[in-house]
Amino acid sequence: MVDLNYLSIDAAHDMLVSGKVTAEDLVKYHLDKIKKLNPKVRSVITIDEKSAIDKAKAVDTKISEGKQIGLLEGIPYTAKEMFMAKGTKTTAASKILEDFIAPYSATAIRKLDEAGAILIAKVNQDEFAHGGSTENSAYHPTHNPWDLERVPGGSSGGSAAAVAADMGIFSLGTDTGGSIRQPAAFCGVTGFKPSYGAVSRYGVISMASSFDCIGPISRSAKDTEIVFDAISGLDPRDSTSVDYKFDKPKEQLKAIYYEVGNEVDSLINNQNFKHLEVAATKPIKELGVTEESLAAYYILVPSEISSNLERYDGVRYGARTQNSSNLNETYTKTRGEFFGPEVKRRNLLGAYTLSAGYYDAYYKKAMQLRTIIKNRVNEVLDKYDVILVPTTIEPAFKIGSKADPVEMYKTDVLTVFANLAGVPSISIPFGFDESSGLPLGLQIIGKQGDDKKILEIAKTIQDATDYHKKVGEIKL
Amino acid sequence: MSKISISDIEKVANLARIEISQDRLDSICLEFNSILEFVDTIENADTGGIMPTSQVTGINGVSREDKVIKSQVTPEDLLALAPETQDGYIKVRKVL
Numbered sequence: 001m002v003d004l005n006y007l008s009i010d011a012a013h014d015m016l017v018s019g020k021v022t023a024e025d026l027v028k029y030h031l032d033k034i035k036k037l038n039p040k041v042r043s044v045i046t047i048d049e050k051s052a053i054d055k056a057k058a059v060d061t062k063i064s065e066g067k068q069i070g071l072l073e074g075i076p077y078t079a080k081e082m083f084m085a086k087g088t089k090t091t092a093a094s095k096i097l098e099d100f101i102a103p104y105s106a107t108a109i110r111k112l113d114e115a116g117a118i119l120i121a122k123v124n125q126d127e128f129a130h131g132g133s134t135e136n137s138a139y140h141p142t143h144n145p146w147d148l149e150r151v152p153g154g155s156s157g158g159s160a161a162a163v164a165a166d167m168g169i170f171s172l173g174t175d176t177g178g179s180i181r182q183p184a185a186f187c188g189v190t191g192f193k194p195s196y197g198a199v200s201r202y203g204v205i206s207m208a209s210s211f212d213c214i215g216p217i218s219r220s221a222k223d224t225e226i227v228f229d230a231i232s233g234l235d236p237r238d239s240t241s242v243d244y245k246f247d248k249p250k251e252q253l254k255a256i257y258y259e260v261g262n263e264v265d266s267l268i269n270n271q272n273f274k275h276l277e278v279a280a281t282k283p284i285k286e287l288g289v290t291e292e293s294l295a296a297y298y299i300l301v302p303s304e305i306s307s308n309l310e311r312y313d314g315v316r317y318g319a320r321t322q323n324s325s326n327l328n329e330t331y332t333k334t335r336g337e338f339f340g341p342e343v344k345r346r347n348l349l350g351a352y353t354l355s356a357g358y359y360d361a362y363y364k365k366a367m368q369l370r371t372i373i374k375n376r377v378n379e380v381l382d383k384y385d386v387i388l389v390p391t392t393i394e395p396a397f398k399i400g401s402k403a404d405p406v407e408m409y410k411t412d413v414l415t416v417f418a419n420l421a422g423v424p425s426i427s428i429p430f431g432f433d434e435s436s437g438l439p440l441g442l443q444i445i446g447k448q449g450d451d452k453k454i455l456e457i458a459k460t461i462q463d464a465t466d467y468h469k470k471v472g473e474i475k476l
Numbered sequence: 477m478s479k480i481s482i483s484d485i486e487k488v489a490n491l492a493r494i495e496i497s498q499d500r501l502d503s504i505c506l507e508f509n510s511i512l513e514f515v516d517t518i519e520n521a522d523t524g525g526i527m528p529t530s531q532v533t534g535i536n537g538v539s540r541e542d543k544v545i546k547s548q549v550t551p552e553d554l555l556a557l558a559p560e561t562q563d564g565y566i567k568v569r570k571v572l
Contacts, residue, residue, distance in 0.1 A: 031567040103554060118567050128502070139519050208528060211513060240531070250488045291517065292517075292518070294514075295516075295518045298511065299515050299518065317559075320560070330569050331493040335493055345507060347492045349508070352508075362518075368526040374529055
């Protein structure tokens with residue numbers, strides 16, 4: 001039996017083309033991994049075995065007929081429950097969408113379908129992506145493959161855990177304030193939040209529309225780029241999507257690194273990553289946006305949430321209360337019965353910050369602060385090609401250890417500013433926490449539209465290091 | 477900013493159309509105040525004369541050719557998602 005452990009996309013592709021493995025066996029290998037590991041990791045919400053195997057057989061027929069196949073053809077992947085894939089259950093990990101079957105596919109899923117990638121399972125997340133640990137899922141928490149007592153991060157925790165546990169070669173996640181990068185860092189995998197608008201949001205359940213980004217979680221920057229190339233681009237169905245003309249990076253690049261006081265700091269100092277020179281190192285305080293970003297974020301995002309989630313009213317789709325005697329009660333009782341605690345909290349907060357008398361003090365002021373943060377980030381990026389900063393201050397925390405909502409919000413402190421500014425950021429595994437041995441992440445942040453530049457840098461760093469090749473062993 | 481009370485929470489819950497059970501009001505009020513205390517740090521930011529940012533791409537008023545694009549879904553597909561329908565309409569409880 002050939003070794004199919006932790007395959008990269010191009011390695012899997014080569015094996016398919018050379019006949020070392022069939023697409024059917026490749027899919028079955030990953031489905032078996034789910035069967036074996038998911039009872040411990042609990043990443044998967046629904047699995048679509050028959051359809052995945054049928055699609056794999058079609059790829060095998062194509063190969064046996066001597067036809068060429070694309071790089072993603074026959075590659076098994078998973079997607080966060082936020083993504084509609086026609087005919088699949090799409091719950092957003094909420095009870096309000098427990099029986100919701102997607103009537104059409106998200107653009108990102110459709111593009112991957114067209115490229116021949118095979119969706120094998122839909123994976124867990126915080127309910128409506130509200131959270132940083134996947135503990136807010138209305139179904140069950142997900143466990144970190146490196147240490148099952150710890151969270152995988154969130155909100156795309158199911159995606160990061162699936163990739164880390166080899167349940168699929170890559171996954172699709174969403175990132176509103178760090179929800180791709182933070183779980184990627186916690187699970188020792190690579191997570192990419194592209195420039196705002198680079199990937200269409202069509203068919204992906206909305207959280208906060210001016211922040212939401214879609215991107216891959218995978219085991220390398222190289223795989224990330226392959227998936228990004230397949231899913232990005234202007235989409236007439238998303239009027240906020242952007243036709244970025246990605247520039248090739250110039251030869252010699254300069255970075256500034258911001259220290260946060262964890263082990264990543266000691267691995268950076270004046271290091272030269274081949275074409276990337278770390279020209280300056282400063283304490284994170286000097287970036288001057290992190291604390292401000294959290295406050296602005298936790299005003300603006302709940303505001304957008306409270307408006308986006310108005311649609312879950314028990315009328316057109318989703319669950320409806322059995323206990324209402326008039327239409328208003330249908331709304332209030334449906335939302336009261338089927339929304340989880342954090343979703344309620346954010347809807348209430350948003351309704352408050354947008355309500356008469358508080359709009360100027362909260363919402364407008366936070367939008368002004370967003371301008372300041374965006375300008376500040378761009379000022380730094382005028383001087384340096386990229387900002388380097390750890391993805392999180394601490395590694396993955398214990399399940400149940402952050403019961404206080406504010407403590408949970410603070411875990412986003414190093415990631416939210418990229419969403420406020422709309423700039424791209426990739427988190428790559430970079431070093432380990434000394435006391436726990438758990439993985440840490442490093443973000444590479446560029447200007448809006450610099451997606452290819454930061455992917456190139458990430459690839460160069462991964463060529464020279466092997467942090468991304470380390471995997472967590474799951475104790476069965 | 478001022479602390480908010482249980483009656484404020486009830487008012488906001490009504491605006492958000494979310495029924496909150498009486499036994500949860502106290503804890504929600506506590507959490508709400510702790511979150512507000514956390515975000516109230518924006519009071520210190522000097523935002524005088526700064527234009528607000530509501531979106532980050534600068535793209536406004538996207539239009540397309542006025543041409544019919546066939547939808548991927550039929551009205552029947554969408555009606556099938558509704559909790560209750562009758563004669564091709566979505567059925568709801570009485571309004572008043």
